Amino acid sequence: MDANTSVPLEKIGVIDLYGTIETPENVVLTFRLAGPGLRLWAYSIDFLVRFLVIALSGIVVMIMSIGLPGIPMGMWLLIWFFMEWGYFAASEGFFRGKTIGKHALSLRVIQDEGYPISFWSALLRNFLRAADFLPFFYCFGFISMMFAGKFLRLGDIAAGTMVIQERRVKLPREPIILEKIQPLDRTDIGSFVPAHRTLVLIEEFLERRFVLTHRRGHEMASILAGILAKKLDFQGQESLVEDYPMAFLARVYVTFHPTMSAEDDDDAAAERAQKPRRKTVVAY
């Protein structure tokens, strides 16, 4: 479930989690949209925050009202009003599309051209909650999300906004461990050369193998490993393909990848050096 697959997203007939926009720099950016489930969680957190603010200030007001009747109570009603109509608009408008709940779930509201949300859009999309809420608990909003695409509720459609999931921006690690892997013996394989795409696929799989358990990783790798072994007419150990398909894929990768001549180890060194360097960068 990651972006940038080579199949155009329009051609996949499923609910699309990704939105794309084209920037003025002619770069196409992909966004991971936030669906109703995540947004419900964020809403629940915000609801709790608003409820607590109203309840806690209510207690303060009750205490203050003993000495000073009237005014604290009036202020409390204003706070209540603000929590009802202003909380979302103000936090999205002033904190670049984030409320406390959205922040907790790394969601952000942006304009659908990719720009930060404007103040008026924040106001509009949140005033229109009153319509999305109808007839009870965001029914219209949910229906709109299902039919408008991009999970837009009515407020999003009118304000030209969308809610996206933000990822932690992290440079992916190179599969460093490949350095130590021996290429396959040329005498064990035929003349078949795997396509560049296949090698890229293997590389990505190995890059991300840490998200899988060892067993599941081998299980998934065995499909491709089996096919490749057949195509390559692999004559080496059977057990390599059958018991350690991930290792087999790694060796195929090392064998055929043009730049895997194992001359540079400084990528790993840079990786290790990154933490101290970050501190020095902050200084200037």
Added chain:
Amino acid sequence: MISKREFRRQRREDWARFTELIRKVDNSSRRKFTAEESSEFSRLFRMVCNDLSIVRSRDWGTGLALYLNDLVTKGHNIFYKSPPSRLHQFLRFVGSEFPRTFRRNFLYFCVAAALFFVPMMITWGVVQRRPELAARILPAAMLDQAEEQYKQAEFKKFGAERAVMGGFYVRNNVGIALRCFAMGILLGTGTVYVLLMNGIVIGAVVGYVVGMGHDEQILSFIVSHGSFELTAIAVAGGGGLILGDAIVHPGARSRIDSLRTRGVEAVQIACGAAVMLMVAAMIEAFWSPAPIPSEYKYAAGGLLWILVILYLSLAGRGGETA
């Protein structure tokens, strides 16, 4: 052709520096770049955009492309952010932008006002003559309560009670107006319903109380804040009708585009109406129930009506061409 590893090695310094810059201003519109940082940022931004295109076109895997995609996204978000909002912008909005936007969309206001005031006047007139009809519109308990409230010649004294009511009026009335606006997106039907409904209910209450012979108390009470309050409800209704009309009559645009284009003006109008209603709430809480002779209230009320009309028709006019 440069290899992927070579490429990464050459570019990662820039990516790291770009990340640093992003981190510096992320999540707060208050933090800013220095002049050098700004130009460094825009240079790096273009380079990272370029890197992303290279990675994509050479098919160097989703991991790296995703990383750069997210870097560019963050950069894009910062590069094109609008300047932070300030107080004087709010004052300019109230002082000139809102009345101008209002006048540009005057027809919507007229329709909303008709939907609100005409049923109000009819109900008022009918119920004043035959107060028993009011019970068909509103529950009897509510009518009794309304009559009770205006029966007393003197309103409750200033102080504690009034501040509470001020808060209540803000929450209640602004809530009604914003709901009236928001429901305009349901092809205008919600707005029409809220306007008609409120017009009829207000007309019935006033007609009933006047019909029971408390005309001076209620009229002197509502004349002042009514200027801002009733007008503002129709103004908000006009905003809601813009939303509905944008969908029903999109013109050359698609319906969604039309809604989006006109949504900004609509929400500005609704926001102006909300400000007007807050003013109305303060008048209603602290001036309208003042224990002073009714003549003063009528005089002040008249002035306030003129003020509202002048504000909506003239404010911001001078600078319009500038």
